[in-house]
Amino acid sequence: MSTQKLKEIIKQVLPDVETVICWQEGFDKLNVTPIFITSPEQVDKVVWNSACAQNLASYLPSQKKKVAVVVKGCDSRTIVQYMQEGLIDRNNVVVIGMPCKGIISKKKVQKAIANEPVEEVTFTDDSIKVKTPSGEKTIAVKDVCPSKCTSCQFPTPIVYDHLAADAIESDKPADSVYADVAELEGKTLEERWAYFAGQFDKCIRCYACRNACPMCVCQDSCIAETRDPHWITQKLSFDEKLMFHMIHSLHLAGRCVECGECERVCPMEIPVAKLKKKINKEMKALFDYTPGVNPEDKPPMYVFNVDEAKIKEHKL
Amino acid sequence: MRVGVFICHCGSNIAGTVDVAKVAEEARKMPGVAYATAYMYTCSEPGQKEITDAIERDKLDRVVVAACSPRMHENTFRRTVMKAGLNRYFFEQANIREHVSWIGLDKELNTKKAIDEVRMAVEKVKRNKPLFSTSFKVNKRVLVLGGGVAGMQAAIDCADGGLEVIMVEKSPSIGGMMARLDKTFPTVDCSICILGPKMVDVAQHDLIKLHAYSEIAEIKGYVGNYQIKIRKKPTYVDWTKCTGCGLCMEKCPTKNAYDHFNFGAAPTRAINIPFPQAIPKKATIDPEFCRQFVKGKCGVCAKVCPTGAINYEMQEEIITEDVGAIITATGYGLMGIENFKEYGAGRYPDVITGIQYERFLNASGPTSGHIIRPSDHEEPKTIVFISCVGSRDKSLGVPYCSNFCCMYIAKQAILTKDHIPDSQSYVFYMDIRSPGKGYDEFTRRAQEEYGAKYIRGRVSRIYPKGKKMVVRGADTLLGTQVEIEADLVVLGNAVVSAEGAAQMAEKLHISYDTHGFYVESHPKLRPVETNTSGVYLAGACQGPKDIPASVGQGSAAAAKVLALFSKDMLESDPAIANVNINTCVGCLKCVKTCPFQAIVEDTLRNGKKVAKVIETVCAGCGVCTSTCPCGAIQLQHFTDNQLLAEVNAICQK
Numbered sequence A: 001m002s003t004q005k006l007k008e009i010i011k012q013v014l015p016d017v018e019t020v021i022c023w024q025e026g027f028d029k030l031n032v033t034p035i036f037i038t039s040p041e042q043v044d045k046v047v048w049n050s051a052c053a054q055n056l057a058s059y060l061p062s063q064k065k066k067v068a069v070v071v072k073g074c075d076s077r078t079i080v081q082y083m084q085e086g087l088i089d090r091n092n093v094v095v096i097g098m099p100c101k102g103i104i105s106k107k108k109v110q111k112a113i114a115n116e117p118v119e120e121v122t123f124t125d126d127s128i129k130v131k132t133p134s135g136e137k138t139i140a141v142k143d144v145c146p147s148k149c150t151s152c153q154f155p156t157p158i159v160y161d162h163l164a165a166d167a168i169e170s171d172k173p174a175d176s177v178y179a180d181v182a183e184l185e186g187k188t189l190e191e192r193w194a195y196f197a198g199q200f201d202k203c204i205r206c207y208a209c210r211n212a213c214p215m216c217v218c219q220d221s222c223i224a225e226t227r228d229p230h231w232i233t234q235k236l237s238f239d240e241k242l243m244f245h246m247i248h249s250l251h252l253a254g255r256c257v258e259c260g261e262c263e264r265v266c267p268m269e270i271p272v273a274k275l276k277k278k279i280n281k282e283m284k285a286l287f288d289y290t291p292g293v294n295p296e297d298k299p300p301m302y303v304f305n306v307d308e309a310k311i312k313e314h315k316l
Numbered sequence B: 001m002r003v004g005v006f007i008c009h010c011g012s013n014i015a016g017t018v019d020v021a022k023v024a025e026e027a028r029k030m031p032g033v034a035y036a037t038a039y040m041y042t043c044s045e046p047g048q049k050e051i052t053d054a055i056e057r058d059k060l061d062r063v064v065v066a067a068c069s070p071r072m073h074e075n076t077f078r079r080t081v082m083k084a085g086l087n088r089y090f091f092e093q094a095n096i097r098e099h100v101s102w103i104g105l106d107k108e109l110n111t112k113k114a115i116d117e118v119r120m121a122v123e124k125v126k127r128n129k130p131l132f133s134t135s136f137k138v139n140k141r142v143l144v145l146g147g148g149v150a151g152m153q154a155a156i157d158c159a160d161g162g163l164e165v166i167m168v169e170k171s172p173s174i175g176g177m178m179a180r181l182d183k184t185f186p187t188v189d190c191s192i193c194i195l196g197p198k199m200v201d202v203a204q205h206d207l208i209k210l211h212a213y214s215e216i217a218e219i220k221g222y223v224g225n226y227q228i229k230i231r232k233k234p235t236y237v238d239w240t241k242c243t244g245c246g247l248c249m250e251k252c253p254t255k256n257a258y259d260h261f262n263f264g265a266a267p268t269r270a271i272n273i274p275f276p277q278a279i280p281k282k283a284t285i286d287p288e289f290c291r292q293f294v295k296g297k298c299g300v301c302a303k304v305c306p307t308g309a310i311n312y313e314m315q316e317e318i319i320t321e322d323v324g325a326i327i328t329a330t331g332y333g334l335m336g337i338e339n340f341k342e343y344g345a346g347r348y349p350d351v352i353t354g355i356q357y358e359r360f361l362n363a364s365g366p367t368s369g370h371i372i373r374p375s376d377h378e379e380p381k382t383i384v385f386i387s388c389v390g391s392r393d394k395s396l397g398v399p400y401c402s403n404f405c406c407m408y409i410a411k412q413a414i415l416t417k418d419h420i421p422d423s424q425s426y427v428f429y430m431d432i433r434s435p436g437k438g439y440d441e442f443t444r445r446a447q448e449e450y451g452a453k454y455i456r457g458r459v460s461r462i463y464p465k466g467k468k469m470v471v472r473g474a475d476t477l478l479g480t481q482v483e484i485e486a487d488l489v490v491l492g493n494a495v496v497s498a499e500g501a502a503q504m505a506e507k508l509h510i511s512y513d514t515h516g517f518y519v520e521s522h523p524k525l526r527p528v529e530t531n532t533s534g535v536y537l538a539g540a541c542q543g544p545k546d547i548p549a550s551v552g553q554g555s556a557a558a559a560k561v562l563a564l565f566s567k568d569m570l571e572s573d574p575a576i577a578n579v580n581i582n583t584c585v586g587c588l589k590c591v592k593t594c595p596f597q598a599i600v601e602d603t604l605r606n607g608k609k610v611a612k613v614i615e616t617v618c619a620g621c622g623v624c625t626s627t628c629p630c631g632a633i634q635l636q637h638f639t640d641n642q643l644l645a646e647v648n649a650i651c652q653k
Helices: A002-016 A040-045 A056-062 A073-085 A106-112 A179-185 A189-200 A208-212 A238-251 A261-265 A273-287 B020-029 B045-057 B070-083 B097-101 B107-126 B149-160 B191-204 B247-251 B300-304 B354-361 B405-419 B439-448 B501-508 B547-564 B589-593 B623-627 B640-650
Strands: A019-025 A032-037 A067-072 A093-098 A120-123 A127-132 A135-140 B003-008 B033-039 B062-067 B091-095 B135-137 B141-145 B164-168 B208-211 B214-222 B225-232 B317-323 B325-328 B332-334 B351-353 B382-389 B424-429 B453-456 B459-465 B468-475 B480-486 B488-493 B495-497 B535-537 B569-571 B577-579 B599-603 B609-613 B633-635
Touching: A002 A019, A002 A040, A002 A067, A002 A093, A019 A056, A032 A040, A056 A067, A056 A073, A067 A073, A073 A093, A106 A127, A106 A135, A179 A273, A189 A238, A208 A261, A238 A273, A261 A273, B003 B020, B003 B045, B003 B107, B020 B033, B020 B062, B020 B107, B033 B045, B045 B062, B045 B070, B062 B070, B062 B107, B070 B091, B091 B097, B091 B107, B097 B107, B107 B640, B141 B149, B141 B317, B149 B164, B149 B191, B149 B208, B149 B325, B149 B547, B164 B214, B191 B208, B214 B501, B225 B325, B247 B300, B325 B501, B325 B547, B351 B354, B354 B405, B354 B488, B382 B405, B382 B468, B382 B480, B405 B424, B405 B439, B405 B488, B424 B468, B453 B468, B468 B488, B535 B547, B577 B609, B589 B599, B589 B623, B623 B633
Parallel strands: A019 A067, A067 A093, B003 B033, B003 B062, B062 B091, B141 B164, B141 B325, B164 B208, B325 B535, B351 B488, B382 B424, B382 B488, B424 B453
Antiparallel strands: A019 A032, A120 A127, A127 A135, B135 B569, B214 B225, B225 B317, B332 B495, B459 B468, B468 B480, B577 B633, B599 B609
């Protein structure tokens, strides 16, 4: 139903824009890739299902002309953050909103089917039926969704010009968002260190997390690969891996929109987003700020205030 | 690269707790070091000659001096290496005195730390780049903040020296605290009689422009070129028409407005002129009390004003002034009586503060110079003065002495006897502090000639008993409890920093201490300078000060400004931010976070958006460099790589 409506909206906005960024089927149905639609014939390739995981908003800052983009609720926070940081001109973007009840994590599905080749996938609202050489298996989306879906607060996009389905209200409690962080905070310093040290030691420094991150604005000038300034070397040691992830986390302080792209693309299954979520939680406590929610907000790290309401730097 | 390292003994200051010979020996082993030596006083003439000789003899191209804080001698040594033909930024100073020898007694550990400090400086200096200053024109106008006696003295001295002066005063009249005083110690001469001529000088001087009832909205710029935005608060009276006749004040039906000038010693009218000698002598409406504002109708003053000066619709106005230097003379405040619970915390009308008592003594005060008890307006016969109320009390956050209370209490005791010959004054004191010229004689006179009874001890409690206030305290010299039934109690309450002092310091980019008093550049040798060049201090904004000291400091600040303005051009500091346009990704985070608005967006020929630093505005604070995600903006002389080299130098396993 909504796929049909989405295609109609795309056809409607196409004449006014350079391109419409949407999803299409990849080499199999489990793998969905982006499509840049420039002509009406391409519209038929468009798909909408729970495999549409990629955050397409990430392409926006590099677009020179007016474009349209299809976003899920979580992806729309990227657009809001871009607006706050002045990285896009909202007048040059047509946002097509796609209310979403949850997506699947390809890695989790593959595990559920014991990494067998996928022959056919059928999508319904809350489950997927995967056909493999050894038979068919129906899996509930909630059992294979990325962690962000389990506490989703924005199933409907925050900003949009067109909505391709009826808006959905979140049924997840607001305090579930940082439940995983709170769990981590309950551990001792040594346990936390052991946890992160173990995770970051797996890093192969492929920089996939950085390249997929919508908020990593530095592109080819990333500090991880420069010699001036020479913050980290190319040596594949734990110290350097840790330093890279610390820099990545701090550069996203008060900016991470929790789209989960970093974890989705990580080949080593490192929970890259966890430290960023922890910082977001701190930012919320300190500055009462959540990234990518209100276009009128000013990111705390983008202003210079002599005094902050909750930081008593000046005791007078 | 050939680095020379010079370790200073600083007499025994450093050599006493640091093995300087060992530091020099270790320095010789550091990569790049061609020469290292220790010398008794490196800052002395022979010490500097040692450096210039070594530069020539050993072909040194970088110099490290391990000595005191760079705040002391960085300029000395920069000049030294410059004389020997090196760029002055090819010099680094390792602080092994304030950071090492003065803070630890363990010679072995100190020596180790001094070696680390030297290693850091060596690694840094090897990465230093030659930097060159440019020169810029000076705007020879000066801003004086505050129209108290210190500010007025500074303004008059600057103007007499031929400088244009902009004076900004937040209250409706200049005069400050001194204008409120009746007499001044130790000569007991009339305060306004000696201050009045100065106020008139300020008003009549062709070169002084006064903005009364105004505040600083914004300060932009740097030494030589400040842009000041001044917020002129609405007075609701057109001062170009107001003649200061005072008719409005007479007819105003609101009789309970708070009198800021009299520190609430008595109520005043909602429209008023603070005192007869006010400059400018113009009326101001207090919208907090004025019926026109509170109830929306009245208009009496508008009806009676003979010149039609009343304007209830007046809005605040922002005006801009360009100046080259700023003298800060924002004065002090007084600790509120509500902090003193043992003295009634303001609940007893007959427990008042020293400044309120001063207003009762003053002929132009609310009682025309008659001493009264606020509760029943009768003449008090027994008056108790309590000194150190709040001062020297760590529990109230005021560990310091308020400087002039001992003296004004002695003065008030003398004046009380003059006003009411059959009165008896008692003074509770901790110590009598009277070190000024003629001061101790004065406090003796209060006791010996005027019969004031001085009781050494603290007052534990004040409570009412009929019409009297019972003051219960200790006499520590006799070792007894004392109770005095007083008609009036006067508290010598603590001097604190002026309201909003910290915010003003942030606008000025100057340091302030934990009490809100401004920090001078050096407590002994640079008492009126701040660490921000072009900003000077005068009067009690720097710490509690009496009139002679404030006036002296006002003149001193003026002399500093006159010296600064004796040059037409100033040298810029090249240690400012610089954008690498090849790596800048144009996120413009730096533009948004720069506290000085020194960074703007620029478009390159290929259409790429990048950040651009306005060199003359950049203060070199470094906020942008910590903001830039890709390290494209770097603070010259403090680049990431220079700092990382220092970190690496001490973090080697």
